[in-house]
Amino acid sequence: MKKMLIALIAFAFTSTSSFAGPKIEVLHWWTSGGEAAALKVLKDDFAANGGEWLDMPVTGGGGDAANVALKARIVAGDPPSASQIKGPTIQEYDQEGVVAPYNIDPIAQSEGWDGLLDPMIAAVHKCQNNSGPYCAAPVNIHRIDWMWANKAVFDSNGISVPTSWDELNAAAEKLQAAGIIPFAHGGQAWQDATVFEAVAMGIGGNNYYKNCYVDLKETCLRSETTVKVFDQMRKLQGFTDEGSPGRDWNVATGMVIEGKAGFQIMGDWAKGEFTAAGKVPGVDYYCAATPSNNGYLYNVDSFIFYKTSDPDKQEGQKLLAKLMMGKNFQKVFNLYKGSIPARLDVPMDEFDKCAKTSNSDIKTAGASGGLVPSFAHGMAQGNTMKAALQDVITEHFNSDMSSVDAANALADSVLDNM
Amino acid sequence: MAPAVGLIGWFVYGFVLWTLYISFTNSKILPKYELWGVGQYVKLWGSRKWLIAVDNLLIFTALFLIFCVVIGIILAIFLDQKIRAEGVLRTIYLYPMALSFIVTGTAWKWILNPTLGIQKMFIDWGFENFTFDWLVNREMAIYTIVIAGVWQSAGFVMALFLAGLRSVEDEIVKAAKIDGANLFTVYWKILLPMMRPVFFTSFVILVHISIKSYDLIVALTQGGPGISTTMPALYMTQTAFHKSQVGLSAASAMMMFMAVAAVIIPYLYSELRRENAR
Numbered sequence: 001m002k003k004m005l006i007a008l009i010a011f012a013f014t015s016t017s018s019f020a021g022p023k024i025e026v027l028h029w030w031t032s033g034g035e036a037a038a039l040k041v042l043k044d045d046f047a048a049n050g051g052e053w054l055d056m057p058v059t060g061g062g063g064d065a066a067n068v069a070l071k072a073r074i075v076a077g078d079p080p081s082a083s084q085i086k087g088p089t090i091q092e093y094d095q096e097g098v099v100a101p102y103n104i105d106p107i108a109q110s111e112g113w114d115g116l117l118d119p120m121i122a123a124v125h126k127c128q129n130n131s132g133p134y135c136a137a138p139v140n141i142h143r144i145d146w147m148w149a150n151k152a153v154f155d156s157n158g159i160s161v162p163t164s165w166d167e168l169n170a171a172a173e174k175l176q177a178a179g180i181i182p183f184a185h186g187g188q189a190w191q192d193a194t195v196f197e198a199v200a201m202g203i204g205g206n207n208y209y210k211n212c213y214v215d216l217k218e219t220c221l222r223s224e225t226t227v228k229v230f231d232q233m234r235k236l237q238g239f240t241d242e243g244s245p246g247r248d249w250n251v252a253t254g255m256v257i258e259g260k261a262g263f264q265i266m267g268d269w270a271k272g273e274f275t276a277a278g279k280v281p282g283v284d285y286y287c288a289a290t291p292s293n294n295g296y297l298y299n300v301d302s303f304i305f306y307k308t309s310d311p312d313k314q315e316g317q318k319l320l321a322k323l324m325m326g327k328n329f330q331k332v333f334n335l336y337k338g339s340i341p342a343r344l345d346v347p348m349d350e351f352d353k354c355a356k357t358s359n360s361d362i363k364t365a366g367a368s369g370g371l372v373p374s375f376a377h378g379m380a381q382g383n384t385m386k387a388a389l390q391d392v393i394t395e396h397f398n399s400d401m402s403s404v405d406a407a408n409a410l411a412d413s414v415l416d417n418m
Numbered sequence: 419m420a421p422a423v424g425l426i427g428w429f430v431y432g433f434v435l436w437t438l439y440i441s442f443t444n445s446k447i448l449p450k451y452e453l454w455g456v457g458q459y460v461k462l463w464g465s466r467k468w469l470i471a472v473d474n475l476l477i478f479t480a481l482f483l484i485f486c487v488v489i490g491i492i493l494a495i496f497l498d499q500k501i502r503a504e505g506v507l508r509t510i511y512l513y514p515m516a517l518s519f520i521v522t523g524t525a526w527k528w529i530l531n532p533t534l535g536i537q538k539m540f541i542d543w544g545f546e547n548f549t550f551d552w553l554v555n556r557e558m559a560i561y562t563i564v565i566a567g568v569w570q571s572a573g574f575v576m577a578l579f580l581a582g583l584r585s586v587e588d589e590i591v592k593a594a595k596i597d598g599a600n601l602f603t604v605y606w607k608i609l610l611p612m613m614r615p616v617f618f619t620s621f622v623i624l625v626h627i628s629i630k631s632y633d634l635i636v637a638l639t640q641g642g643p644g645i646s647t648t649m650p651a652l653y654m655t656q657t658a659f660h661k662s663q664v665g666l667s668a669a670s671a672m673m674m675f676m677a678v679a680a681v682i683i684p685y686l687y688s689e690l691r692r693e694n695a696r
Contacts, residue, residue, distance in 0.1 A: 394642070
């Protein structure tokens with residue numbers, strides 16, 4: 001019996017240690033419903049290609065807990081092979097020296113990522129200040145500047161989808177007069193900022209947005225246009241109900257679904273709530289871009305690949321990068337998640353109306369200079385600056401601060417954190 | 419004994435020193451070890467959000483302390499009257515203490531939400547103009563945190579005072595009554611002045627709860643509306659994990675540490691001195 005046990009243990013050890021092949025340890029927080037199902041597709045693909053996947057899911061706080069776990073492992077000198085990191089934060093980790101050498105760059109070159117991605121989105125995934133080798137892989141593109149509206153509510157009040165902010169205000173006033181909450185909003189800092197950036201791009205225009213929120217020019221932040229953006233925010237605040245502060249985004253979406261409220265401004269993950277409630281775009285609800293001049297606010301989820309000396313893990317990183325950017329995963333994952341593939345050559349036949357609009361709009365926006373990174377979702381700025389902007393926006397939205405004061409506070413907050 | 423001392427030495431005092439060191443570095447997303455000076459402290463005291471957090475802490479601590487002690491004493495005196503079913507009542511008052519602040523915060527969030535809780539109830543009863551919107555009003559939201567905090571902790575203060583009152587010898591009360599003192603005078607002039615150590619203990623416990631309070635705010639307001647109910651502990655975690663400013667966060671942690679130390683050290687000192695005097 002004892003001998004058998006020893007043999008069994010020995011077998012168990014040899015069987016793991018003798019494994020030679022691609023190996024990957026992935027730290028992520030995709031553990032719920034559609035995301036978990038989509039990730040399983042990737043895991044199965046990985047296994048089918050002879051790889052071994054060590055899963056490290058960390059749930060809680062929309063990635064907060066995962067970020068804490070990640071930092072702890074990096075400080076301990078044992079980073080996972082890959083984790084969910086996006087936008088400028090990719091560069092911050094690169095500057096800490098935990099990414100180089102860039103193991104996945106050869107794959108990116110041989111697969112021709114430069115040709116598959118929009119150049120702006122490709123740059124996000126290149127280390128050494130967005131111009132060096134690839135060190136991260138994108139999995140999707142979320143659009144932020146969406147307006148989700150209840151079609152029955154709009155129709156019965158004789159409202160069509162607004163194409164300007166003035167029309168939107170008029171529509172909201174009409175709903176308010178009819179006793180319906182016009183604007184379903186969750187008063188949390190990130191949601192206030194989400195609405196703000198859609199307003200800023202719409203009212204200020206694409207160049208204004210880039211000057212202010214990508215390049216952080218002081219004159220732009222203090223300008224008359226910023227004051228107008230805050231004015232519009234104040235109007236929108238008047239269209240919310242008093243239960244709004246602190247509400248979660250999906251509760252606000254639920255208000256639109258049930259017809260208690262007219263519309264919500266939220267990224268395309270809100271679509272999942274409509275789908276789960278059995279609603280069909282164009283029939284039960286509208287998904288329309290918020291008014292802007294061919295603008296498109298993007299938010300891309302990515303995986304970054306850390307430095308590792310284990311050759312098996314290096315192989316694993318290459319295989320994972322290849323599969324992640326593969327047409328199959330990009331399609332299946334985004335069907336689940338409500339976003340669109342980061343690769344622009346994936347056939348859109350199986351996607352719904354909203355995703356098709358998103359896919360064609362991003363191409364128009366890309367060609368006309370309207371494709372801009374979302375700062376509220378950490379694509380335009382690192383975490384420090386994002387919070388600096390967000391703090392002022394949410395303070396203005398939740399107080400009686402004047403628009404001029406808010407514009408100046410925004411500029412001051414940015415300068416303080418430079 | 420020795421391993422425990424070693425573990426506490428490292429995991430408590432070691433990390434306090436580590437945090438102190440980090441607060442003098444320019445650590446951003448990950449800790450760095452080159453010294454940078456007092457820049458983080460300068461930045462901290464120039465930050466509007468931190469100043470709001472400090473203001474809130476002062477308001478919260480003052481009100482939390484006063485209401486907990488006053489309500490705690492009143493409840494303790496009532497229970498001290500040899501009433502029926504004292505055990506049951508004591509348990510009811512003390513029970514909130516068994517809940518975590520997260521539960522307290524979530525429950526009060528629903529009770530105070532104007533579209534779900536008290537306000538809606540009164541409106542449904544026909545008081546159309548009734549408003550109670552403190553939770554969503556940026557000027558008043560900090561007081562909702564006081565309400566929830568007092569609800570949770572007043573029972574604990576009651577228990578401390580009840581134990582204190584019960585430990586007083588019956589003869590003292592009887593003697594006072596013979597001298598013609600009424601019940602109010604007995605408590606006000608004799609018993610409460612004897613409760614000085616209990617006041618002191620309550621003060622130390624409540625103040626350090628309020629300086630560290632984090633979970634209650636996360637559950638109740640998440641620092642909102644806007645940033646109006648930010649408190650130091652919330653500022654610290656947000657700065658470290660959302661803003662990627664580990665150095666600045668360490669500086670705020672040290673400020674909190676000093677505030678707690680300012681309360682605890684005199685307490686420990688007086689306790690130790692009393693023991694030595696024996």
